[in-house]
Amino acid sequence: MIAHGRRVLTPEMVAEIEALAPRYPDRRAVVLPALHIVNRELRHVPLDAVVDIAEVLGFPPAEVQDTLSFYQFFHQKKPHGKVRAFVCRSIACALRGGDELLDTLCHANGIEPYGTTGDGELTIEPAECLGACDFAPCILANDDLLKNMTPEAAEAELKKPRARAT
Numbered sequence: 001m002i003a004h005g006r007r008v009l010t011p012e013m014v015a016e017i018e019a020l021a022p023r024y025p026d027r028r029a030v031v032l033p034a035l036h037i038v039n040r041e042l043r044h045v046p047l048d049a050v051v052d053i054a055e056v057l058g059f060p061p062a063e064v065q066d067t068l069s070f071y072q073f074f075h076q077k078k079p080h081g082k083v084r085a086f087v088c089r090s091i092a093c094a095l096r097g098g099d100e101l102l103d104t105l106c107h108a109n110g111i112e113p114y115g116t117t118g119d120g121e122l123t124i125e126p127a128e129c130l131g132a133c134d135f136a137p138c139i140l141a142n143d144d145l146l147k148n149m150t151p152e153a154a155e156a157e158l159k160k161p162r163a164r165a166t
């Protein structure tokens with residue numbers, strides 16, 4: 001997707017990033033929201049997108065890449081699944097089977113943690129506390145918090161269609 005000389009970013013993405021700039025004290029603060037814009041559209045932020053964002057905001061690509069690497073949220077090599085499921089493994093969830101939930105779901109879907117199914121539908125990732133300890137163990141699947149999960153219930157829930165989220 002080449003548009004307006006950019007490698008990856010569409011004119012719409014560039015316009016959305018530019019529109020954010022006046023709302024922040026300096027353009028450096030726009031880097032993170034820009035990464036989220038690209039991730040929302042592409043489900044990952046490839047290196048070429050980093051170069052594009054840097055060009056739009058007027059920074060060296062290394063600065064944008066530093067921000068991306070720091071957050072460890074953005075996939076870079078290939079898109080995450082249409083459903084991105086964060087399985088909590090912090091203490092409250094771990095005590096109620098969070099680790100087993102993660103292992104069982106990964107095994108059932110034939111992937112390792114952080115992996116994506118071959119059909120591109122599902123990525124499963126371990127996560128730190130989701131702020132819903134009363135409902136342990138829980139999973140954040142795109143925008144949906146799945147509470148009191150068993151492996152069976154989680155497997156069924158993750159097959160349901162969901163709104164896209166980054």
Ligand code: FES
Nearest residue numbers: 088093129130132
């Ligand atoms: S420990 Fe899992 S939501 Fe808090």
